[in-house]
Amino acid sequence: MALEIAKDGGLARPKILERILRLRKIALVLAYIGAYFCSQYLFDPVNMEVTRISEHSLMPGLVTPKFDKSGIAIQLYRRLTALPKSKSQQEFVMDVFSEFGLQCFTQKWRSTIAGYPKRGENVYGFVRGQRNDGAEAQLIVVQLGHSESARRMITRMLSFVDYAKDQVYWARDFVFVFVDGGHGPDSIEQAAFALDAFLFKYQKIESLTSKTRRNATVVADEIQTQTGALIAGVVYDLSGISVKGQHIINIQTNGLNGQQVNLDVFNGIVKIADSKHHSKVAIFGTLHRHTNSYMEYSPFTVPIKALMTQAFVSIEGIHSVMGKYGVQGLTVGLSHDYTERQSVQFVEEVSRMLNNVLERLHQSYFMYVLADDMHFLSIGFYLLPTFILICPLLISAYYEWLKVDSNSEIPLAVIGIHLGGYAIYLTTQWIFTNIGEVFAFSTEFPFVGPDGCNGQFGGSMDIVIIYLAVTMLPLGLYMFSIHPLRPTSIPIMRIFILLEVSITILCLSLINFGLGVFTAAIVVPITFLMTFESPEKTRSLYRSLVLALLHPITIITVLAWQTPGYSTTFIPKKEFDTWTGVPIMFIRNMIKNDTAFGSWHFYLITIIGWPVWNMIFSCSLPYNLAVDRVAAKDREEREAREAGESGEEATTPEDPHPPTSVPTAKPTTSNVSKRNKRKNH
């Protein structure tokens, strides 16, 4: 049998590729239009999947809550309110636990980051199920605090402890953690850090690896005793509201680095709120058509907010750090107007639900985009826009590949720039960890000061300013205009950039879709246009200058300004108004979250964003390259030929040699002559 495998000796490319290549010039536009309509279709709640609840998270909907100790809650609340100054809330909680006859300990923790000096004291107690083997546990977190709602929540949770310790049906133990968030404006974040410290010790992370973890950012007491593996964790507070007597519960699901809580937990809680307490659920602090039927909402509000939050907010709530330790965590903001009984019964039902869940929660419900409390889009669908968006880059890369010839090699500048980015990252992190956010320096010069003693010169600088100063100036523009690359290795450079960008976007959108898709939407056109061959000089200069302005930070800032409706949810007003405020705040948060919580933003922007931005200059600067022209000419005549011939491929005579093998000397000379011509004009 004859198995025909090589058209034209393997030199002919399949026609489909040819067609795609012809589309290259409009690929970007097509991709954008495609992605736009695709996402408009996908992210419309009407077309999304309805959240289906698997059987075991349905259980709590059937259980009748039995909590009846609201008296104790009120009484404890009085005690807590009348707490003498000498006594801390931690001690109060300890006392209550010991009155219940339960184990309770405190854990002092202190941050080792100079730029993030925090310290505090957590309290954690255990309620052990009577008849289980203590191999599993569920985590319940409440933030300590002196505000009225905080005190209410603490005491209600304590009354639940009192109730839970007498129940016989707990298959999982309880770990109650009362985290100490301080009283500052960033108390939520600090509480998250405190919870991080607790989980870090609870899961014994540092003794896992052979050598000591070098990024142990916290010093904390060891955990006195441990119960089993943590299945899920819920943070409770009273941040919910009620509109016209309609209770609205506020649920936060976003974790660090785009991790999200398992959808089943979310569904179960929504169902409890709906069926038992006739309360609505607001996500991302947004009312949507289900929560509030009086007003008209754009269906895309919630999805966009979801993506924005996932992309740019590292610490949405205290629960956000749980994902780091493999705990399914979310924050439930119970309605502020709930009675003691109602709110604790809510807690009871959620605990019963988590108690009934039998296995590790199923993995296929971690990646979703919520449109409202009953519609979601799962990963299989939402990746589509990203794929469409990176198509032009791939096409372009393939196109460039056809120009590569034997004597084009990978420029070492690539490695150099990346190493530079890494160096910047390390130094910034080191300074932030060991010296602090604002560090002072002073030097002495011998015998130049007044009356001959040593003169001093000193000053203090903000690391953020330094970072901005270092990264904002277009190093690449300078480098590649002084030493441009060899024209023959430009295609390689383009391919490299295109591939790096697309691979990064791909990986990013797999883990943190929000970040991935926004990056794609902004970076793809820039990369595509800047790596496109340019016929004349002015265009190159122009686009290089534009590129110099398009620093990642600038883009983020402009983006934030352009979408106040969304960005103000996580940008404070003060920063938003001043024009340097936003970038500085961004960098500050990035560095802090990177060192304190291990979020990836700073890493990505410094180690990939900045080098790529600089590398693109090498492709945006040169113009009117020989390789480009040869390729273009070659393409034209082939297309002409194919247009001329009727479509049968068997007999079309064709050049067996690839177009790339045309000697490069001639075009370069012609290139020179052309330039002279242009001078003459």
Place this chain on the structure above:
Amino acid sequence: MRHVLLIFSAIIGSQAVLNTGLQLKIDELFDTPGHTNNWAVLVCTSKFWFNYRHVSNVLALYHSIKRLGVPDSNIIMMLAEDVPCNSRNPRPGTVYAARAGANLYGSDVEVDYRGEEVTVENFIRILTGRHHPATPRSKRLLTDHQSNVLIYLTGHGGDSFMKFQDSEELTNVDLAYAVQTMFEDNRYHEMLVIADSCRSASMYEWIDSPNVLSLSSSLTHEESYSYDVDTDIGVYVIDRYTHYTVNFLNKEVKALNSSANMQDYIDSCPARKCLSNTGVRKDHYPKDVKRVRVTDFFGSSRIFQHLSEEIVLDDEFWA
């Protein structure tokens, strides 16, 4: 143990002899059963706490047939999940099939296979009688050519399979082969196969062995539904089909000599109650179901011949 049983049955038999004329007339309505002993294999295939109802299905049926005289030694009960002593159970050590029902898990329950032992392999082994030599007697189905066998399967099923422990599947072909093997080994006289699961009619699709009557809780394209939910425990406590089956047994079949026939039983769960059409397969069952007592399968009337030779109880028996 066996002697006691014999003596006891002798007493029963002597009572059966002094029957009234009415009883004799009633007997004419029925074919004389050809079996001497009854066996039952009751299987709850589904793991996990929220499948409480499947365990209570099996237990409810277990108590009914025990009441009708099938001894523990003749009942092989497989429970895939330990529901009564599950730490999620608010009433430890008990199982209730209804909110105001009796405890089905008293101290007289004998579970033969439980937990991870409830596998497709073990089920097939029980039917075909091919065991690991060490398997104790209480775990074997020691039937002969004179035994009526009741096989009851409950759990989560699909089209032509039944899920065991939510991980492996018993296909209807496997079941059919097992039954066929039993027939060829002469291990049953008549058999009643009941499948209570979704799409359960597909379970007996391939059974072609003679003297097998098959029932199911729903037709191949239907789901079966649960009956009652206990909001203290937070789970459904029994399935509809089994609920009405047990009801029927408790109301109509009060004693062994009850005159209820299989047709009554088949009609006991109409679609308006079960919310699904129950399936019946009679084509391999030669008798007319109207002339078959329910107790031929659900009870053990111990029709026995007198033994002429002496029984020697070997060590196997005691192991």
Place this chain on the structure above:
Amino acid sequence: MRELIGSLLVLVSFSYGLIEHFDEKVTLAPVRNNELRVDFRFNSDRRFDSRTEVNDFLTFPRIIQELLNRYAVHKLTVTMAHGRWNLDEWGLPPQPSAPAGAQVFAEFEAVGEEDADERMKFLVEALNGVLCTSISHIKVVTAPDFVVLENHKNRKRNLFKRYGVLSGETTCTENLTRLRKLLACKENGLSTLLHPSKLYNSLYHSSHLVIEQHREKNQCEAKMEVGVTVVMRNPSQKGQRPWSFADVFDRKLGSQCKIARSSQIDIIGPSGEITTTDVRNLTAISGAAPIDVSIPIAAIAQKQSVVKAWSSQGGFEQQHGMLTVHITNDDSASKIQVTQIIPYYVHLRYSRIHWKCDKGGNPSIEKVLKNSKGLEAPTLLQYKMSLSAGQTCELIIPFDKHLLRLEQYPPDANHGMHIPASSVFVEKSQFSYSIHSNAILVLLPVPDFSMPFNVICFVATAFALVFGPIQLYSTLWLAPVVKKSQWGRKVHRAILLVIIVFCLYAHMMDINLNEVRRGIETYFEKLNELK
């Protein structure tokens, strides 16, 4: 009347040199406010002459004797427990101490290791029959060198030992029923207090069966101990008036066990004093006039101090993990022997196992590591060391979590699998005991279970992609073709297209294969009817 029969039987049996005794005892001790500890002990022993082996059994269960003889068992301990023993509050656990789940320790004779393994398998199955357990898949380790359980302390040569723990195993009513069946007095005496509904509604429940048999020359002595230990909350939360049997067992003691040699009720008071009531001395006890006792509610004043042990887990991801066994000594120096069974599904990071002790640094440590033969056999880690008073030591065992074959996973693989509790045998100057820590649950990496076949198809396709071309390209010969016919390929493509279209259609209509099959069958039946 019954005494008469009993004495007659005894007389009869004496002629064979057969002596049997049955003792029963229940101890009630309040361990903490509102918490009561109840210990049942039923001992029955049997002394007979092996030459005149008789099949008469008065009080000793025959099946146990069969077990002892058939498998040449010298000593066998089976424990089943539910819940956790609270070492801090409740003091010394019942001996032999029981980890959550089931535990089997067997010493028996065999001709060789293989034979011993085989014999153990049979023994376990037989136990399933006797105790109505389901421990067939227990993984046993061979011959621990150091002491594991207190009652298996004294080591005998030329015996084969097997030890296994099954953490997932549950214990419930049916086990209790079977245990009661072993007793001489099933329906009267103290055994009537073994009422499931109360015993299982408790904080902790453990039951054990210990059987042993010695023979000097011809004199055989078989012993059996059945023990049930329960710690329960005060059912009536009043807390003022002392408890009665009705509170504890929700029934009163309405009968006596006449054939028992002794049957007594011990009640331990707050200051440790013991008030003993011998039921056999009580006259006129009947269902009409049951006896009742009053149990003080106050907790015992001085708690006896015990060595404490608990296990904890490190790491959450499914690749690596760490097991830490924390052992805290009480206020006097003691020698301890730690035993940890490492199941086959985790891989020991041997070079990283180490001890961490707080005061006095690391004591001298003897160590044993044993691997049992077989694919799924566990590894045995044992340590022998001596702790100074109040010293706390941590045994840190890092491990890798293994990916297993599909059929090796339990049905609920996503739930994770247990690493059994470690047992600590404590040797004081005057006495010794064993305690158990808690089991931990490790999340193993799991393959895709969602559908058994699609993954295999996926993998097999990949292999076709890998091996096919290599075969093709290395075995065929490349040559220029002038003219070739495309129709073969076209037909091929057409067929593929049809198949794909059909699959898509079936997917949209969610038709499954069986329905397709049935459709075809009914069609053929129609055809048959036509002619």
Place this chain on the structure above:
Amino acid sequence: MVESKEVQTNRKDEGDSSSFNLLLPVSAAVAVRAASFAYSDYFEERVEFTSTVYSFERVKDGIAMLDDGLDPFETKNMHFLPLTLYVVRYLLKTSPVLLASLWILLDISTAWIAAQTAQKVWDSVHGRDDRNIGKLVFSLYAYNPIAIISTGILSLTVVQNFVFAAIFFFLVSDRPAACALLIGAWSSFTIFPFILISCLAFRSNGSIFKFLSLVSLSIFSAATFFALNFLLNGNSLNFVEPTYTSILKFTSIQPNVGLYWYFFVQIFEHFRSFYTNSFVILYFFMPIPITIMIRRDPVLHFTIIGLLVSIFFPYPTLNQVSFVLAILPLLEEYKKHFRYTLLIGGTIITTIALMPVMWHMWMVSSSGNANFFFGATIVYNVALINLVMDMIFVYSRRQIDLEYSDTLTKKTKMDFAFY
């Protein structure tokens, strides 16, 4: 065989091929490797860089057992030969720094040997031209991040690559005996490299006898090593089962970047032995047709066989192919016939980038299942396989060019088919 003779004659004239200065690159390479030691604990557990037979951590486990007087092979999952354990143990006892420096030395010398050999081949084929192929090859290996990291975590693949390079060197510089010895020695550790013996067909001047004697020579050296292990292990053979058998029967199914693990996780127990045998047989017969087909180019043949060794090894790491990928530039004259270069290159890079992501989703955040990671690894392997296919194709294509060189003009257009 005429062709190969001619090649040999070319090989004879040995110019000073170390003309280019390696001082700067070598020092740079040493520097990055030394730096990579600082980050070893980030990578020493990574699935991409370690596998059950190459992970240095596991060697340490074995050594610890030896120190405690336990028999490592009594325990499960100890896939190292006694020789490895004792040698590494000795090195560790002397000084760990020595070990590190030794590893760096090995890796650098691998790169250097590769460079030398490549230069030699290049000169013998193309004669002298300005292209400094040796330098290219050197930097391709020495600056390959995967190789760097593998050195940093003391992966045993470094030693393997060194042996690989040595074999290549001896093969090119026509010392078949040394080649055979090395091949035998290496295959006594991981059996799979034994098919490299087929490369010696080019060095046996077409005489079967010489080839066979070479084969027996390598078998002899393998046997010697086996005996050495046997003696080191106290005259007990219990190391065979965990090492050789586990390699030949794919018993360890822990995740790696190889082909087999997931297959043997998923496959039904009944078919396991069937697939095991068929895979092994298939593997060991693969070189025969390839050797017959690619008669005229030892270098290409060596590259293909080397790739096969790396692809079909049950417990590979990413570093396994580093050497072979480094000497790819030698296939210059085939370049214009390669069809899938971008596809293959892009796929390999993408999958290598995706592996950690998939691993994180599976193992850490448990938001994806095993299929994701396996998908990445299998695509990576398929890409390598396609590379092999392409090599075979371009070879035959070039042969045709050579044969029909007179009739083939630029404009003639012909399709090719496999018969």
